[in-house]
Structure formats: C-alpha cells, structure tokens
Amino acid sequence: MKSSSPPSWESFKFDFSGAEIDPRALCTDPQDVAAICADSSIQGKWIDLGSGFGHTVLTYAQLFPGRLALGLELDSSRVNASRNSALSHHLTNAEFLTHNLLTDPLPVGENYFLYFPQGHVLDRILSELARVRAFNLIVIESNGDLFPRLDREEWLTIEREIPLSGKRHSPCARIYRPNEKARELAGLHRYSFQEKYFLIADGESSWLGNSFGLYASGDQYTLAQPPRTVREDQVVKIMTRDELDLKTGFLIALREYENVTVSVWERIYQGPLRKILMTPTFSVEFPGGERVEWKDIDWIKQDNILCYESSRDFFFLPRVP
Secondary structure, eight states: OOOSSOOOGGGOOOOOTTOOSOGGGTOOOHHHHHHHHTSTTOOSOEEEETOTTOHHHHHHHHHOTTSOEEEEESOHHHHHHHHHHHHHTTOTTEEEEEOOTTTSOOOOOSEEEESSOOHHHHHHHHHHHTTOSSOEEEEEOOSSSHHHHHHTOTTEEEEEEEEOOOSSSOSEEEEEEEOSSOOOOOGGGGGTTSOOEEEEEETTEEEEEEOTTOEEETTEEEOSSSOOEEEGGGEEEEEOGGGSOHHHHHHHHHTTOSOEEEEETTEEEEEOOOOEEEESSOEEEOTTSOEEEGGGEEEEEETTEEEEEGGGTEEOOOOOO
C-alpha cells in the first residue's frame, strides 16, 4: 500500500553526532525521489547503492509501507544516523547495512539507485549487476560523466527519463534495464576493481601500471599507479601478481609508499616511485623523470627502514600503507 502524502526532507530528524558532513550535500531531494517512485515500473525492493544518510531509503519506505527498502553505505556514522531516523519514524521496512561496494556482493532486488558513483566503484557495481537477470537501475547524474559512461554499456537500455526539480544534479533521472545482449565490457573497465598489472608499450620502452583504480577519460584511461593516461592499444599484456618475479613484485608493492630513498653509487634519489620500466632495461623512475637501473641500486629505504640491499640480496617490505 502506498502512503497518501510524500514525505519531505524536514520530516526526517537525524542524529548527526559523529556525522562528518551535512546530509544535504549528499542527497537527492525527497520530492524527486517521490517523483521517481511514482513511475509504474518501480515495484518491489529498493536498494540504494551508497545510501549516505538514507534519504531515498526512508522516503521509499514511507511511501510504500508494504515494500522493503535497503541502504548500502560504507561510512558507519551515516549508517547509524539512518538507522536512528528509521527507528524514530517506526519504518520497520527500512534497513541499512555497512557495505563496501568494492568487495561485498550486491543483494538481489528489483530497483537499484545510483547517485554519485565514480571510477572503479561504478565498474564493480556494473559487473555485479550484469549477473542479475531483471532490475531497474535508477540513475541521477551529478558530475557530468555518469550518463555517458552508462551509455557505453550496450547491455543496458534507457527505458524512460523522469523530470526532476532538484538544482544540484541533472534535470532528469534515467531508468535503465538490462536487455538481451550479453555484457561486453567497454575497454579496460573490467579490471578497475581488480589487482592486475598492465604492461604498457610507450615508444622505445615498456612499463608496468596497476589496474586497480583506473577510470575512463574519453577514449583513454587514467591510472592511479602510476598517475598516467594511456590508450587501450598500448596495453600489450595483463598480468597477475603471481606472474611477477620477486624484484618486480617488490617494486610494485613499494610504489604504494610516498617516502622512498634509493642509493645508486652513493648518489641519493628520494620520493615516490612512479614508472617501473621493463624495457629497454629494468629500471625505476621518480616523479621528476630521473631513472635508475635496478642493477646499479645499492640499497632502498622506506623512511628509515631498510627494504633492499644488493650486497646480500636482502628484501623487506614494511606494512602496506
């Protein structure tokens, strides 16, 4: 049964103790949520992927007392604030879970809501949704590149657009549904939430880039490690950690640290490692462009911790930062 009057934001009184941000900075206006929910295709369970302070879940639960609404959120302070509001309004059909969208499996539901996903989080969500046979994907554009990104997913079809009144996002919401096409991932997106390593051809040299955290920028991809932009046709091989030898895996791990010191013939290089070059010689590159060959390195330290010493073939990695 549907509630007779749509709720307003002010009707939900939150306990913001421990909350680090005003929820209005994260929310879609409840009147817009109500407009979306009025569409006849919205039936069954509502799942907000990144629910913030729970406004879409609370609105849906109040509008439809006979339906379940679930919010998935990583930040525990937001989850607690959402649960307190649900309790104070006796919304027993509203649930909130602490959930990592990068690692935890998605629960099954009829409606999934997206407002502000980015990069590898979005890629992982789409990978999970591709396993679900039928659902509505309700999307509001907030940063200018979400709709174009989803339009590259040929297995999703835009069913309709719903006008919105909120001023912080797109003038309409879109409802996508899976079609009969199998998902053929656009480019390298499939690896953006996996620990893979790309061998990148770059002129006369080749170097290793991490797949985790990459995101698309037009027809190119920006890597998180090292922070470089590459084209898909530059990727000549994709490897797992098990395929890397000891020294390569060591440098890949050491690249996560900011304060690295390398000694070469008593000359000191400092800073984070950037490129790990495989050809023409096995080398490392610093942000300023200085390159040192592995065979010339005497020792490597992270802060004051000795991580490598060539004279005794010693390797040690501090705790991952």
